[in-house]
Amino acid sequence: MHGIYNFITGPLAWVSWSIFILGILYRLANITLSAKKRDGVVLNYFNLKYALRSILHWMIPFGSVNMRKHPIMTIVSFSFHISLLVAPIFLLAHVILWEEFFGISFWTIPDKVADIMTVVVIAGCLFFAVRRIIIKEVKFVTSPSDYLLLVLVASPFVFGFLAYHQWFDYQLMLILHILSGEILLALIPFTRLVHMVFAPLVRAYTGSEFGGVRHARDW
Amino acid sequence: MNKETSNKSREIVDEGLIAGVRKLTPARIEKVINQVLKKETGARLEAYINTCVHCGLCSEACHYFLSHDRDPVYSPVGKVKQTIWEILKHKGKVSTGTILKAARIAYTECNLCKRCSMYCPFGIDIAYMISIMRRICHRLGVTPQYIQDTAHSHSATMNQMWVKDDEWIDSLQWQEDEARDEIPNLRIPLEKEGADVLYSVIGPEPKFRTQLIYQAAVIMNEAGVDWTMPATPGWDNSDMAMFTGDYELMGRLKRLHFETAMRLKVKRIVMGECGHAYRSVYDTGNRWLGWKDMPIPIIHAVQFYWELLNEGKLKVAKKFEEPVTFHDPCNIVRGMGLHEKAREVVKAFCKDFVEMYPNREHNYCCCAGGGVINCGPPFKMTRITGNRIKAEQLKATGVKVVIAPCHNCHGGLDDIIHHYGLGMELKFLGDIIYECMEKPNAV
Numbered sequence: 001m002h003g004i005y006n007f008i009t010g011p012l013a014w015v016s017w018s019i020f021i022l023g024i025l026y027r028l029a030n031i032t033l034s035a036k037k038r039d040g041v042v043l044n045y046f047n048l049k050y051a052l053r054s055i056l057h058w059m060i061p062f063g064s065v066n067m068r069k070h071p072i073m074t075i076v077s078f079s080f081h082i083s084l085l086v087a088p089i090f091l092l093a094h095v096i097l098w099e100e101f102f103g104i105s106f107w108t109i110p111d112k113v114a115d116i117m118t119v120v121v122i123a124g125c126l127f128f129a130v131r132r133i134i135i136k137e138v139k140f141v142t143s144p145s146d147y148l149l150l151v152l153v154a155s156p157f158v159f160g161f162l163a164y165h166q167w168f169d170y171q172l173m174l175i176l177h178i179l180s181g182e183i184l185l186a187l188i189p190f191t192r193l194v195h196m197v198f199a200p201l202v203r204a205y206t207g208s209e210f211g212g213v214r215h216a217r218d219w
Numbered sequence: 220m221n222k223e224t225s226n227k228s229r230e231i232v233d234e235g236l237i238a239g240v241r242k243l244t245p246a247r248i249e250k251v252i253n254q255v256l257k258k259e260t261g262a263r264l265e266a267y268i269n270t271c272v273h274c275g276l277c278s279e280a281c282h283y284f285l286s287h288d289r290d291p292v293y294s295p296v297g298k299v300k301q302t303i304w305e306i307l308k309h310k311g312k313v314s315t316g317t318i319l320k321a322a323r324i325a326y327t328e329c330n331l332c333k334r335c336s337m338y339c340p341f342g343i344d345i346a347y348m349i350s351i352m353r354r355i356c357h358r359l360g361v362t363p364q365y366i367q368d369t370a371h372s373h374s375a376t377m378n379q380m381w382v383k384d385d386e387w388i389d390s391l392q393w394q395e396d397e398a399r400d401e402i403p404n405l406r407i408p409l410e411k412e413g414a415d416v417l418y419s420v421i422g423p424e425p426k427f428r429t430q431l432i433y434q435a436a437v438i439m440n441e442a443g444v445d446w447t448m449p450a451t452p453g454w455d456n457s458d459m460a461m462f463t464g465d466y467e468l469m470g471r472l473k474r475l476h477f478e479t480a481m482r483l484k485v486k487r488i489v490m491g492e493c494g495h496a497y498r499s500v501y502d503t504g505n506r507w508l509g510w511k512d513m514p515i516p517i518i519h520a521v522q523f524y525w526e527l528l529n530e531g532k533l534k535v536a537k538k539f540e541e542p543v544t545f546h547d548p549c550n551i552v553r554g555m556g557l558h559e560k561a562r563e564v565v566k567a568f569c570k571d572f573v574e575m576y577p578n579r580e581h582n583y584c585c586c587a588g589g590g591v592i593n594c595g596p597p598f599k600m601t602r603i604t605g606n607r608i609k610a611e612q613l614k615a616t617g618v619k620v621v622i623a624p625c626h627n628c629h630g631g632l633d634d635i636i637h638h639y640g641l642g643m644e645l646k647f648l649g650d651i652i653y654e655c656m657e658k659p660n661a662v
Contacts, residue, residue: 031262038261044511054342065581066338069279077340137284138275140291141300146273195270199341202266206342213502215556216580218337 001171008178016182023189024197031201042205047212054207055200057219064219073131080124083117084153088181090114111164118161125154149191155180229292229323233597235364236322240315243359248318251358252311260351267343268307271296277345280338282583283328286607293605295335295345298324302352322361325352327598328605331462331589332549337580346589350464357464365595369459372422374468377475378455379422388450390425394433398440402660405440407432410483411447417485418448419476421457421493421626428626431491434653438524441658442532446489453479456490458499462590466507473504480515487516489523492647494550494625495588502554519551521624524652525560528567534657535567542571542618543651546632547582548625564648565622568655575616583609585623587631602631603638610639624648 035042057063067074088094090109098104109117129150132142159177162168188196210218256264278284278294291297302321306313331346339345356362362370372381382390388409395407408414418439424431439446448454453475460468477500480488490496497519505513518526527533545565551557558579566572577583586606591598613621613636621636621643623629629645636643 031265034265035262038259039263041506042262058340058342064337065577066276066279066340070276073276135275137278137289137291137294137297138273140294141273141275141296143273149272192269192272195272195341198266198270202270202341202343205263205266206336206344209344210336210342210553214554216553216558218342218580 001175004175005171005178008175008182012182013178016186020185020188023186024194027189027194028197031198045208045213046205047208050211051204051207053211054218055203058203076124076127079120080127083120083124087114087117087121088156115161115164118157118164121157122154122161125150125157145192149193152180152184152187152191153193156184229328229601231323231327231597231601233323233363233594235362235367236319238364239322239356239359239361240319243315243318243361245312245314248313248315248359249311252306252313252355255351255355255358256307256311259354263344263347264303264351267345267348268303270341271299271339271343274340277335277339277343280335282330282334282586282608283605285583286605286609293328295329295339298329299345299348303348306352306355318356318359318361321352322356322363325349325356326363326366326462327591327594327601329589330549330584330586330591332584333553334549334581334584337553353462354464354466362463363594363598365597366459366463366590366593369422369593370463370465370468373455373458373460373472377452377472379457379459380426382422382425382455384452387425387454390429391432391448394429394436398433398436401662402437402440402658403662404660405436407436408447409450413484414447415445415486416447417480417483417488418446418491419454419456419480419488420491421496422455423457423626424491431647431649434647434649435491435520437653437658438527438533438649438656441656441660442527444527444532447483447485449479449483451479456488456496456500457493458496458504459590459593461499461503462495462593469499469504470507473500473508476500477505477514485515487518489518490520492520492624492626492649494548494554495590495627498550498554519555519557519624521551521557521561521564521648522555524564524648525557528564533652535655536657537655538570539568539620539651539655540570541620542573543569543620543622543646544573544575544613544616544618545578546575546585546621546623546625546628547579548623548628549582549584549588551625552582553580561624561648564652568651569622571618573616573618575612577612583612585609585625585628585631586635588625588627592627592630599634603634606631606635607639610635610641613643614639614641618643620644620646622646622648622651 061078062068062074090107091114092108092111095106095108132138132146156177159173159180163170163173163177206218210216275294275296277296281293281295283293287293302324305317329349331349333346335345336342369379372379391407398405418435456476458469458472460472500517547558586602591602621632623632623645624647632645
């Protein structure tokens with residue numbers, strides 16, 4: 001057990017973080033080059049003011065018409081994404097790791113809050129899965145990969161939750177938590193989870209076209 | 220099951236599509252698809268495909284989806300699934316049946332109105348993806364017969380309606396003659412070099428909506444505008460090639476249109492009340508030609524009326540009495556943000572203005588645009604059943620007059636109004652202005 005722990009927090013962590021960071025840089029470089037070479041309009045019509053206007057507007061809960069048409073989805077989606085980012089970054093245990101390994105220390109959130117956020121993420125994944133089954137227009141465009149993505153995202157949170165509360169075998173849960181987290185990180189650049197970095201780009205371009213060229217709102 | 224029944228009821232015989240797929244071979248399908256995907260698409264398609272999380276939230280935007288009781292085959296992402304996802308998944312190795320179905324969806328079940336871009340949380344341009352499908356179908360020679368005929372007309376005559384060069388001039392002189400009964404000093408100046416304004420229209424105006432040229436001439440004359448029309452091909456600003464996916468032809472059309480204005484050394488182009496043509500000159504055609512902006516300023520009739528009104532050149536003689544509502548055409552509202560200017564003009568000329576809901580950028584499409592109405596009689600019911608929601612929206616206003624400053628919208632709304640028995644009358648903004656403006660030179 002100890003050997004596995006050392007391996008996944010040592011070499012494997014380096015590997016997964018490297019794939020995550022390099023993978024994202026690769027995708028960003030690739031898409032920028034592709035825009036330059038074969039999709040000139042994207043860079044030519046880019047407009048910072050309207051790009052930011054669109055991005056900021058869509059970050060406001062209930063700011064757009066469609067968010068108001070789907071209030072439950074809006075609440076779940078916002079709390080899910082906020083929790084998904086905030087909990088792992090500002091969790092005390094994670095910050096301690098940063099400090100131990102690299103001497104970097106930053107702000108943390110109380111464990112109680114992190115705990116609730118973890119539940120929000122897991123519940124969010126369940127909500128999205130149920131939505132895929134019961135709403136027919138979502139079901140129609142759902143493939144097995146969509147469920148896999150949800151499992152991929154939920155796993156580190158599920159095992160993290162179990163480890164924190166020391167349910168089942170603590171060490172096993174911890175190892176599964178770390179391992180699933182590393183798999184998630186490494187897969188982000190190469191699955192539709194890449195929307196984490198592409199979403200602002202798409203929004204920026206759409207915002208530029210709507211605001212800068214078409215003089216219309218896009219929300 | 221839902222999916223199968225809708226697929227069956229959607230099967231439509233179109234000579235152009237059938238003849239097109241008959242000539243296809245698996246090798247050709249694969250080659251053309253990969254040529255288009257590899258050479259003509261780039262960052263946008265990659266980002267859109269990889270960003271879409273299949274959440275289905277775009278569905279809410281689509282009039283086809285809403286009109287078909289939320290049938291998933293009509294949701295924007297559902298249509299992408301049946302077209303672009305399908306060819307990407309199989310890397311172009313798809314059957315003729317898939318191409319036939321994809322062509323039907325891309326050409327007749329999406330108006331490229333871009334409303335769904337405002338409902339997607341990422342702002343993915345779904346209409347762009349449907350356009351790629353159309354581009355592939357065009358390159359494969361699988362296009363609906365009627366719209367392909369208009370594209371042939373564009374190619375042969377540089378106008379959409381097979382109008383011959385002398386017929387064009389004849390039509391203008393005929394309207395000038397007619398209008399001189401009302402306004403003796405009225406002229407439709409042809410080939411006037413250095414005029415302030417070149418007025419361009421779409422093919423259907425000389426063909427069967429000639430009174431619009433009459434009315435435009437009256438407005439120009441009475442507002443004291445220094446204007447001209449060209450006597451040569453290049454007078455037609457319309458563009459069905461943009462909608463069939465024939466971008467080479469689109470480029471030829473736009474180049475001739477702009478070059479005609481430049482030959483006449485006019486200060487700018489004003490175009491009639493047409494939406495798709497505005498998209499073609501302002502958004503699509505110019506880009507294909509590599510012009511980031513227009514080589515010569517071009518404005519839509521709505522903006523022109525608004526300017527004339529604000530400059531005091533256009534004066535209101537009487538208000539239009541009946542209550543009116545206003546339909547926001549996608550190409551000049553989501554495409555140019557002219558909704559407030561249009562309302563200012565409507566309110567200046569009409570006594571009682573009633574909004575329809577939703578409106579402005581969120582207005583429901585007419586279901587005729589994007590070339591769908593140009594796919595002709597085989598798809599008439601596709602448009603009508605696909606836009607029940609529009610009929611309900613119009614009915615809810617309780618008024619009997621709808622103003623729509625777009626030719627396609629007129630065609631689409633007209634069919635909906637008749638089919639659903641709404642008993643409404645359709646007007647162009649020019650109709651209202653012509654009726655209610657001051658005409659100092661009239662006898």
